[in-house]
Amino acid sequence: MKVAVLDIKGKDTGRKADLSDAVYKIEPNNHAIYLDVKQYLAHQRQGTHKSKERAEIVGSTRKIKKQKGTGTARAGSIKSPVFRGGGRIFGPQPRDYGQKVNKNVKRLAxxxxxxxxxxxxxxxxxxxxxxxxxxxxxxxxxxxxxGIENKKSLFVLGDTNNNVYLSSRNLEGSEVVTNTELSTYKILNANNIVLLEGALEGIESNLNK
Incomplete structure (x- = not known):
């Protein structure tokens, strides 16, 4: 598949880039996309949430009222989850939300x-x-x-280019990545994908292994 190569002024250079049909012209697999995006979003979660259980609460161990004769339920500790300031039952604990997705599925996605x-x-x-x-x-x-200044854009570079990356960092709607950092989520999240010529070979090499 031949695609026109543009310069930074948006004009046709007269050259054509050959995009592999095996990468850019396949029948999309929606389930593979779902699995890869789900894994990406899961990995964004820090998993550092934490609430204190009963044993972790600092408080008096004195029995707060007598066992019988109060007309209310028995209560032995101010740290009980039924009281305000007590421990939390089955509260969130630190965990890793990471998921495993097969490499071939990720490439397909x-x-x-x-x-x-x-x-x-x-x-x-x-x-x-x-x-x-x-x-x-x-x-x-x-x-x-x-013509994409008002749209979300993803620029894909062949190699790390610090000046280009820093120039785009303050723009909320634009992101710059290298061909090895390309992800399904970032591709779908952008309205336009801008591929630099130097990235084409790397993208096809990574996805056709």
Missing amino acids: RKSALSIKQQEKAILVVEDFQFEQPKTKDFVDILKSL
Whole structure:
């Protein structure tokens, strides 16, 4: 599948990029996408929630009232869960929410996500570019030239480029990743995917193992 390569001004360079049908033109597998996105979101949870149980409450151990004759229920400790300030029954405890997803399923999910974006005509291929220094204005100019300044965008680089990353960091709707950091969630969460030429080979290599 041939796709036009644009420059940072949004103009056609006259060159074509060859996108593999095995990555960008498959029948999307919705269940694989569901599993991969579910794992990604689960890994975002810190799992540090914690409430104190009865044994962890600091308080008096004195029996708070006599056993009989009060007309109310028996009560032996102020730390009981039935009293305000007492321990919590079956409260949340620290845990790992991580889930395991087979590597082949993850690759299938990412190829499915890319194929969906290609069907939506939401993938742009742009020639590699560099910034001499981090500058948000320069990155915004590229977004405007490509016509995606008011949309969520995901830029995929071939290699780490600190100046490009820092230039985009203050923009809420844009994210910059390398081809090895590409995830199903990030692909689907963006309105437009901007693939730099230098990332194409790495993406296809990672997803066709």
